[in-house]
Amino acid sequence: xxxxxxxxxxxxxxxxxxxxxxxxxxxxxxxxxxxxxxxxxxxxxxxxxxxxxxxxxxxxxxxxxxxxxxxxxxxxxxxxxxxxxxxxxxxxxxxxxxxxxxxxxxxxxxxxxxxxxxxxxxxxx
Amino acid sequence: xxxxxxxxxxxxxxxxxxxxxxxxxxxxxxxxxxxxxxxxxxxxxxxxxxxxxxxxxxxxxxxxxxxxxxxxxxxxxxxxxxxxxxxxxxxxxxxxxxxxxxxxxxxxxxxxxxxxxxxxxxxxxxxxxxxxxxxxxxxxxxxxxxxxxxxxxxxxxxxxxxxxxxxxxxxxxxxxxxxxxxxxxxxxxxxxxxxxxxxxxxxxxxxxxxxxxxxxxxxxxxxxxxxxxxxxxxxxxxxxxxxxxxxxxxxxxxxxxxxxxxxxxxxxxxxxxxxxxxxxxxxxxxxxxxxxxxxxxxxxxxxxxxxxxxxxxxxxxxxxxxxxxxxxxxxxxxxxxxxxxxxxxxxxxxxxxxxxxxxxxxxxxxxxxxx
Numbered sequence: 001x002x003x004x005x006x007x008x009x010x011x012x013x014x015x016x017x018x019x020x021x022x023x024x025x026x027x028x029x030x031x032x033x034x035x036x037x038x039x040x041x042x043x044x045x046x047x048x049x050x051x052x053x054x055x056x057x058x059x060x061x062x063x064x065x066x067x068x069x070x071x072x073x074x075x076x077x078x079x080x081x082x083x084x085x086x087x088x089x090x091x092x093x094x095x096x097x098x099x100x101x102x103x104x105x106x107x108x109x110x111x112x113x114x115x116x117x118x119x120x121x122x123x124x125x
Numbered sequence: 126x127x128x129x130x131x132x133x134x135x136x137x138x139x140x141x142x143x144x145x146x147x148x149x150x151x152x153x154x155x156x157x158x159x160x161x162x163x164x165x166x167x168x169x170x171x172x173x174x175x176x177x178x179x180x181x182x183x184x185x186x187x188x189x190x191x192x193x194x195x196x197x198x199x200x201x202x203x204x205x206x207x208x209x210x211x212x213x214x215x216x217x218x219x220x221x222x223x224x225x226x227x228x229x230x231x232x233x234x235x236x237x238x239x240x241x242x243x244x245x246x247x248x249x250x251x252x253x254x255x256x257x258x259x260x261x262x263x264x265x266x267x268x269x270x271x272x273x274x275x276x277x278x279x280x281x282x283x284x285x286x287x288x289x290x291x292x293x294x295x296x297x298x299x300x301x302x303x304x305x306x307x308x309x310x311x312x313x314x315x316x317x318x319x320x321x322x323x324x325x326x327x328x329x330x331x332x333x334x335x336x337x338x339x340x341x342x343x344x345x346x347x348x349x350x351x352x353x354x355x356x357x358x359x360x361x362x363x364x365x366x367x368x369x370x371x372x373x374x375x376x377x378x379x380x381x382x383x384x385x386x387x388x389x390x391x392x393x394x395x396x397x398x399x400x401x402x403x404x405x406x407x408x409x410x411x412x413x414x415x416x417x418x419x420x421x422x423x424x425x426x427x428x429x430x431x432x433x434x435x436x437x438x439x440x441x442x443x444x445x446x447x448x449x450x451x452x453x454x455x456x457x458x459x460x461x462x463x464x465x466x467x468x469x470x471x472x473x474x475x476x477x478x479x480x481x482x483x484x485x486x487x488x489x490x491x492x493x494x495x496x
Contacts, residue, residue, distance in 0.1 A: 032161065032165055032166060032352075033165055033166070033167050035421065035423065035446040035453075036421045036422050036423060036446070036453075038422065038475075054475065056422070056423055056446075057166075058166040058167060058170075058352060058356060058445060058446050058448070059160075059166065059352055059355075059445070060425075061423070061425060080421070083421070
């Protein structure tokens with residue numbers, strides 16, 4: 001199992017051909033306290049870059065995109081009543097959905113943890 | 126909530142203060158303003174409802190209109206009754222255009238031989254020249270550039286401010302006074318835009334940081350950004366110019382008929398009187414209403430409002446999450462035939478139709494100090 005990061009500030013934990021997807025701690029910090037999370041439907045087939053989720057803070061709604069193509073196999077139902085779990089544990093209990101990855105090569109461009117930390121540093125400059 | 130521009134952003138006198146307090150600064154109405162501090166919008170909102178919040182509203186336009194007939198001069202532009210205002214009291218009104226739409230909403234305070242006027246930041250470049258022109262030959266407009274404006278809002282506001290200026294404790298809602306705060310003469314009104322008791326304080330630019338620091342030194346006071354200012358005013362059912370009011374929307378559609386006195390209605394001597402009086406007599410085509418979406422999904426401004434399974438009957442103009450309500454809240458305009466409280470609605474939020482109901486506003490009861 002390995003964790004990869006995207007430039008859209010999502011993380012994906014890869015276990016076989018299933019990826020667990022969430023937003024990074026940096027992303028939740030930027031958004032502020034969430035008041036609503038809209039997860040995709042189980043069974044939905046998404047292309048890489050399709051809108052998968054909507055996370056809403058007090059101020060605004062933001063889209064979360066599918067980091068890779070595939071079928072949604074599970075969603076985090078607990079977020080319906082506890083959207084702030086994403087703020088508290090963005091890279092753990094605050095996961096958004098699990099996707100059955102249809103093309104593993106789409107993951108090649110993603111960053112590992114060290115590269116993502118470097119990417120965040122560059123954003124700060 | 127504001128328009129970003131390519132122009133150089135202006136800074137407010139408290140810019141350094143905001144940065145020291147960890148503010149996230151954003152462009153708003155041509156100014157760099159704090160949208161939130163480290164506490165975050167929800168905590169800042171709740172703190173204001175429970176204790177006292179300090180807001181920098183120095184981007185707003187402040188002006189004096191000098192002259193014994195200043196009230197008559199401003200009444201050429203607004204349907205509010207300024208001549209009936211006792212000296213030392215203020216009133217909420219709006220500048221109307223010839224077609225009965227709203228150019229801006231504003232607060233006018235009568236000081237006998239002059240008026241104190243506060244207008245929106247995003248509209249002051251339009252309002253102030255209009256006022257100067259309308260008053261030409263009657264009264265003289267003095268734009269206040271050397272004073273900042275802060276608001277102290279919440280149930281502890283009176284206790285905190287009267288610790289520095291004892292006389293403000295007994296001021297009634299919408300009254301005004303000059304008060305010595307830390308040895309500095311400040312213009313104080315008992316007003317605000319949160320639904321809570323509180324004050325707006327006009328302070329010389331050179332003194333505002335020291336006074337603001339002194340107020341924030343009180344354990345009940347926390348600085349509050351524009352993000353919470355927006356959620357507080359929405360819960361209080363108060364309009365935001367550019368969202369809920371604009372040049373096509375009349376005061377009657379907006380539910381602001383209460384701001385137009387009998388004398389002004391009978392005289393009909395304000396811009397847009399034809400439409401405004403006819404809407405007062407026969408009712409407007411659409412009305413501003415409060416809306417409670419079911420569930421947790423906020424319905425933002427621009428969301429289409431439908432009758433269940435039916436046609437669109439209006440649009441949400443302000444919507445989000447009410448931290449004190451603990452649920453999504455919104456206001457918008459709907460056809461008058463469907464504007465009654467408890468009317469069932471559906472809101473087109475992305476691909477979903479979210480059930481909702483029309484409710485009476487405010488969403489949180491006002492707690493003004495009536496004296």
